[in-house]
Structures are given as C-alpha cells and as structure tokens.
Amino acid sequence: MPRSDHSSDSSSSASYDSDEDYRLAQKEWNESLEELQQLALVLLLPWVGKYFGRKCSYWLYDRYTRVGLGKSFFMGEKPLAWTFFSR
Numbered sequence: 001m002p003r004s005d006h007s008s009d010s011s012s013s014a015s016y017d018s019d020e021d022y023r024l025a026q027k028e029w030n031e032s033l034e035e036l037q038q039l040a041l042v043l044l045l046p047w048v049g050k051y052f053g054r055k056c057s058y059w060l061y062d063r064y065t066r067v068g069l070g071k072s073f074f075m076g077e078k079p080l081a082w083t084f085f086s087r
Helices: 002-067 071-075 080-085
Strands: none
Touching: 002 071
16 A cells, blocks of 8 residues: 555656656747847848838938939929929
8 A cells, every 4th residue: 555655656756847847848948939039139130120221221312313302302292283283
C-alpha cells in the first residue's frame, strides 16, 4: 500500500515539473517573440520611413515643378470645369 502512495507522489511531482517546464518554455517563447518584434521595428521602420519619405518628396517636387509655390500648390489646382465657367 505505501508503494501506491509513493507512486502518486512521484506522478504529482512529475506533473509539477512538466507544468513548470511548460511555463518556462512559454516565457522563453514570449521573450523570443518580443525580441523579434523589436528587431523588426529597428530594421523595418527606418526602411519604410525612408521609402515613404522619398515618395512624398518626389511627389512634392513634381507638384512644385508643375504649379509653382503659390496658392495652387497648397490648395490644389483648379479643376477643368472652373476654367470654362470663369470665362
């Protein structure tokens, strides 16, 4: 009879060890995911910012060469319909 008590103790301690191992593995997994997120932010965010910054600057320079730096640059060009009605 004492043997069965001993086996139940070992199974409960084995269960505890596996739960503890699971928690430790889950914690390490979460830390790894956080590191990957930080790495992605450090590498991708500057690249994306550079890409969209250049796109925006090319678009603004093209607009400047077409309409100049007047009111139409900031407010927009007049639509074609306005030119017909203003005559």
